[in-house]
Amino acid sequence: xxxxxxxxxxxxxxxTYSRIFEVxxxxxxxxxxxxxxxxxxxxxxTALIPAIQGNFPNTQVQGCFFHFCQALLRQVGRLxxxxxxxxxxEVRKKVKMLMALAFLPVHxxxxxxxxxxxxxxxxxxxxxxxxxxxxxxxxxxxxxxxHGVSVRTNxxxxxxxxxxxxxxxxxYLGFYQFFKLIxxxxxxxxxxxxxxxxxxxxxxxxxxxxxxxxxQQRRLAALTFKLVHNEIxxxxxxxxxxxxxxxxxxx
Numbered sequence: 001x002x003x004x005x006x007x008x009x010x011x012x013x014x015x016t017y018s019r020i021f022e023v024x025x026x027x028x029x030x031x032x033x034x035x036x037x038x039x040x041x042x043x044x045x046t047a048l049i050p051a052i053q054g055n056f057p058n059t060q061v062q063g064c065f066f067h068f069c070q071a072l073l074r075q076v077g078r079l080x081x082x083x084x085x086x087x088x089x090e091v092r093k094k095v096k097m098l099m100a101l102a103f104l105p106v107h108x109x110x111x112x113x114x115x116x117x118x119x120x121x122x123x124x125x126x127x128x129x130x131x132x133x134x135x136x137x138x139x140x141x142x143x144x145x146x147h148g149v150s151v152r153t154n155x156x157x158x159x160x161x162x163x164x165x166x167x168x169x170x171x172y173l174g175f176y177q178f179f180k181l182i183x184x185x186x187x188x189x190x191x192x193x194x195x196x197x198x199x200x201x202x203x204x205x206x207x208x209x210x211x212x213x214x215x216q217q218r219r220l221a222a223l224t225f226k227l228v229h230n231e232i233x234x235x236x237x238x239x240x241x242x243x244x245x246x247x248x249x250x251x
Contacts, residue, residue, distance in 0.1 A: 001156040002189050006182055017051030025055070041154045043067040049143070063143040065152040068135075069099045069246045075130050079123050091124060096242035098131055102146045103220065103241050104227075108234055109141050115235050147224070216244050 005024065009016050028035035039060045040052050044067060052061050076085050076095060084091040097116050104112050113136060117128050135144060146152040168181060223240055226232045 001160050002192055003160065003185065004189075012045060012047060014047040014051055017048050018055060021051060021055035041151060043154065044071065044143070061143060062146075062149065062151075064154045065102055065144070065146045066246055067153075068102060068144045072098060072131070075127060079126050079130075081123050081127065084123075093239075093242060094120070094124060095127070096245045097238045098127075099245040100238045100241035102144055103224070104145070104234065104237070105147050106141055106145050109145060110136060112234050112238055116238065220244065 007020055009020075025035055037056065037059055039062055040056070041062045041064060042048055042052070043064050049061055049063075052059065072095065073085075076082065081091065081095075085095060086092075094116060098113075101109050101112050101116075113128075113132070120128055135141070164181070164185070168178075173181065220241065223232070223237055227234070227237045
């Protein structure tokens with residue numbers, strides 16, 4: 001991850017985000033750059049997504065898979081299912097299969113949901129109703145679906161925020177302290193860019209993947225191949241993928 005723009009705002013609403021993108025477009029024109037990113041990966045802020053779509057109509061918006069899972073897990077907590085999720089293996093499996101819906105081809109997601117929903121009752125049924133209303137409308141599925149997607153989260157951005165907060169060492173910085181921090185970060189970014197141009201691809205900003213991640217990706221690819229070639233059922237696919245979904249940060 002290499003930061004190229006820093007912004008400070010006091011609001012997170014549609015006019016604010018739209019203004020930010022307007023300024024970016026204007027600055028890009030000054031530099032002779034065509035600002036047409038192929039994809040935005042972001043969380044599910046209600047103001048951010050329409051701002052992106054309004055200012056970059058030809059750009060794909062990809063919701064962060066991790067934030068999708070965390071939103072579902074927060075609803076588990078709100079519905080009083082925390083203890084069931086922790087202690088009841090069947091409840092836990094059903095919730096994780098809901099997360100796994102994101103890995104299905106878009107056109108199979110509704111059918112996958114109906115398979116999971118069979119025979120449900122009580123608070124778990126309330127969770128399914130929430131999912132159906134919040135995530136299952138056709139216009140929303142493409143936002144959280146990650147079938148065939150290699151970069152599925154914006155966790156690298158969250159990690160950058162965490163590192164910057166640690167470097168700041170306190171919650172509130174004076175303007176000049178903050179400005180010095182940003183200047184220092186920009187200096188490191190320029191060094192990283194030079195390293196990339198020189199062919200050094202494992203410098204600051206590169207993403208390193210663990211061996212376990214590689215195994216998980218190969219497993220996902222194999223299961224996806226079997227699904228699209230009708231060698232396994234949708235239910236079997238969801239059951240297997242559920243073992244690779246994130247654990248909650250908190251419930």
